[in-house]
Structure formats: C-alpha cells, structure tokens
Amino acid sequence: MINQSALQSFDRFETPFFYYDMDVLRSTVDKFASTLGKFGITAHYAVKANSNDRILKTISGAGLQAECATGNEITLAIANGFDAGGIFFDGVAKTDKEIVTALKAGVEIFNCESIQELEVIDALAGGMGVKAAIAIRVNPDVDAHTHKYITTGTEEDKFGISSWAFDQLFATLSRCRNLDFRGIHMHAGSQITDMGVYAQLASRVLEFEKVFEEHGFKVSLINLGGGLGVDYGDPLGNWMPDIEGLAGAIAKNLPLKPGQSVHIEPGRAIVAQCGHIISRVVYVKSGLKKKFAILDCGMHTLIRPALYQAKHLVENLSCREPLEKYDVVGCVCESSDTFAKDFEGGAPHRGDFFAIHSAGAYGQVMNMRYLQRDLAPAVYSDDIK
Numbered sequence: 001m002i003n004q005s006a007l008q009s010f011d012r013f014e015t016p017f018f019y020y021d022m023d024v025l026r027s028t029v030d031k032f033a034s035t036l037g038k039f040g041i042t043a044h045y046a047v048k049a050n051s052n053d054r055i056l057k058t059i060s061g062a063g064l065q066a067e068c069a070t071g072n073e074i075t076l077a078i079a080n081g082f083d084a085g086g087i088f089f090d091g092v093a094k095t096d097k098e099i100v101t102a103l104k105a106g107v108e109i110f111n112c113e114s115i116q117e118l119e120v121i122d123a124l125a126g127g128m129g130v131k132a133a134i135a136i137r138v139n140p141d142v143d144a145h146t147h148k149y150i151t152t153g154t155e156e157d158k159f160g161i162s163s164w165a166f167d168q169l170f171a172t173l174s175r176c177r178n179l180d181f182r183g184i185h186m187h188a189g190s191q192i193t194d195m196g197v198y199a200q201l202a203s204r205v206l207e208f209e210k211v212f213e214e215h216g217f218k219v220s221l222i223n224l225g226g227g228l229g230v231d232y233g234d235p236l237g238n239w240m241p242d243i244e245g246l247a248g249a250i251a252k253n254l255p256l257k258p259g260q261s262v263h264i265e266p267g268r269a270i271v272a273q274c275g276h277i278i279s280r281v282v283y284v285k286s287g288l289k290k291k292f293a294i295l296d297c298g299m300h301t302l303i304r305p306a307l308y309q310a311k312h313l314v315e316n317l318s319c320r321e322p323l324e325k326y327d328v329v330g331c332v333c334e335s336s337d338t339f340a341k342d343f344e345g346g347a348p349h350r351g352d353f354f355a356i357h358s359a360g361a362y363g364q365v366m367n368m369r370y371l372q373r374d375l376a377p378a379v380y381s382d383d384i385k
C-alpha cells in the first residue's frame with residue numbers, strides 16, 4: 001500500500017509511473033506457495049500478467065513454475081530464474097519458430113489447442129529427434145461469469161478442442177509418434193470470483209478423463225488454468241486473493257488417482273494488488289454540471305477501463321478533504337479514456353498525486369505508445385525505503 005514515506009518520495013519521479021509494493025508481492029507469492037503446497041497443487045505463474053524482471057525473479061525465487069504464451073516469454077522466464085523443465089507453453093497460435101524455441105528449451109508441457117497444432121509440433125519434434133510432452137486444452141463449455149472479452153471456455157470461443165472433435169483428436173494422437181500425451185488442460189477465463197466455476201471445471205475434468213482413458217490415453221496431469229480474481233472494489237482492505245477458496249474447491253471436487261498431479265496457471269491474482277499507477281493532475285476543468293480531474297496517464301498506461309469497462313479504485317493521495325464529486329479522466333483524446341465517473345474524493349488540484357490501484361496485472365504489459373507518449377517506467381518500493 002502507499003504509505004506516507006513512499007508518497008513523499010514520489011516527488012523525485014516524473015509521472016506517470018507504476019509503483020510496485022514488493023512487500024505485497026512477496027506476501028502474496030508466499031501465500032500461494034504455502035497454501036498450494038499444502039494442497040499438493042503446483043502453480044505456474046502466467047508471465048503475461050506482468051513480465052518485469054524484478055517481478056519475475058521474486059516469483060521464481062519463491063519456487064513457482066511459469067506459464068508462457070510466446071517464445072519470447074519462455075526466453076524471459078528462463079532468464080529470470082524459472083526452471084525450463086517446469087514451463088507450460090500455452091497459446092492458440094504457436095508459430096514454428098516458437099515451437100522450436102520451446103523444444104530446445106525443454107519446456108515441461110505444450111498445452112495444445114487444435115489438431116493442426118498437434119501435427120505441426122509432432123513434425124518439428126520429429127525433425128529434431130525429440131519427443132514433445134503435450135496436454136490437450138479441452139474446451140470445457142463452462143461460463144466463467146466474467147467480462148465477455150476475458151471468457152475463454154465456452155463453446156463459441158476460439159480456445160481449446162471441443163468434445164465433438166475428440167474422435168479426430170484421438171486418431172491424431174495415435175498417429176503422432178513424437179508426441180507424449182500427459183493430460184488435460186482447461187482455462188475458463190479471467191477475473192473469476194465465483195469458486196463454483198472451479199468446482200464445475202473439476203467435474204468436467206472427471207468426465208473428460210473418463211473419455212480419454214476409455215480411448216487408451218492415461219491422464220497423469222490435470223491443469224485447471226488461471227483466472228483467480230481479485231477485489232478491484234476494495235484493493236487496500238482485501239488485497240490477498242482467495243487462494244484457499246480456489247485450492248479448497250479443487251481439492252473437494254477433484255479426487256485424484258495415484259500418480260496424478262494438479263496444476264493451475266494464476267497470473268492476475270499474484271501481481272494485481274502490488275501495482276499502482278502514480279499520476280499527477282495536469283488540469284482541473286469545470287464544466288457547467290461536471291468537474292474533471294485530467295491525469296497525465298491514460299488508456300495507453302492502463303487500457304483495462306477502456307477495453308473491458310474495468311473499474312479500478314482511484315485515490316487522490318495529495319488531498320483527502322474537502323470531498324468533491326468529479327470525473328477522473330486520462331490524457332488521451334478519446335471519451336473511453338475515463339478512470340472514474342462521479343468519483344467522490346478529495347478536491348483535485350493541478351499537480352495532485354493520484355493513485356490508480358490494482359494495476360500490477362495486465363497494466364504495464366499492455367502499455368502502448370499511442371500519441372507517441374513515453375512508456376511509464378516502474379518504481380519499486382524496495383528502492384525508496
């Protein structure tokens with residue numbers, strides 16, 4: 001969280017920047033490691049959520065494995081201490097070049113999403129004289145009850161292989177000699193706060209496992225994907241994600257057979273709450289009925305509100321009272337570039353520091369240089385103590 005001494009040091013930096021509270025990150029990662037250890041679940045951190053070197057090193061240092069969505073993420077994860085042999089390589093569009101990168105690195109598993117992808121991996125592995133360990137990403141047709149842009153596990157999504165294609169899948173798996181089938185992968189979506197979704201995924205796994213085993217494919221690895229949500233409404237009071245709830249839902253609904261391992265791929269839940277955007281008010285503008293605090297950050301710094309109608313808690317760090325009602329908007333020339341409408345907080349002044357909370361996940365990684373603005377840098381709490 002942002003304490004007084006951190007706030008005083010912010011004057012030294014040009015805004016906007018991402019402020020990472022490394023104590024929050026360390027506590028969150030430790031909680032994941034200890035809770036999941038108790039339940040015998042292995043976590044593979046989804047590098048896409050935040051791929052800053054220092055964040056990655058903190059997470060790999062706590063013993064978590066990695067989930068990567070591109071060849072570049074694989075290279076970065078290994079450079080930052082993740083074990084290549086614990087990497088899950090996901091993605092609906094793995095290119096030949098990325099597959100070769102992954103095979104050379106010796107990743108643990110390719111999570112495969114189409115019949116054609118299986119054939120390509122088989123051919124490339126054969127050409128290199130190696131076997132590729134694979135899991136099949138099955139489309140579970142489970143609704144994650146989240147925003148439609150981050151729902152990935154329903155029948156109409158582009159992800160995974162649906163059960164109607166299983167005959168062709170089993171024929172392909174039997175034919176592909178350079179693939180070593182290990183298990184089943186699912187990912188229903190992101191920002192999931194209803195633990196019933198994981199209970200549903202677990203029961204779908206049991207149904208699919210039966211079908212795979214009836215066709216002679218032994219399921220030794222079960223991967224329920226990422227998706228655990230965080231509290232965007234109360235990130236300062238309730239910053240620890242419900243990792244016990246997730247682990248409990250899995251343990252209760254997924255009886256394991258001897259030799260089976262269970263994995264998850266959390267991204268957001270590990271890094272969201274340690275990150276804050278620190279920005280200054282450039283101008284305060286009063287309309288006839290409305291007042292605006294116009295910040296020096298915008299949708300190019302945090303695209304989530306504009307893209308998913310996401311709500312991030314906003315705070316005027318410089319002025320707590322008197323309270324006023326106004327809109328907090330970004331600096332980009334688009335109306336969707338709004339962080340909070342009818343926000344009630346301390347009266348805004350030019351130069352005030354504002355924080356936009358819960359920006360550690362899918363914040364800095366999704367930055368862009370629209371309008372040729374500079375990318376916002378990272379500032380770490382460890383450096384300003």
Ligand code: LLP
Nearest residue numbers: 046187190191226227228265266267268362
């Ligand atoms: N595994 C797979 C296969 C995924 O596609 C994802 C996220 C994850 C794991 C990690 O999910 P998480 O635990 O972070 O929910 N940019 C969006 C989120 C996109 C998520 C994409 N896939 C946002 O800002 O909400």
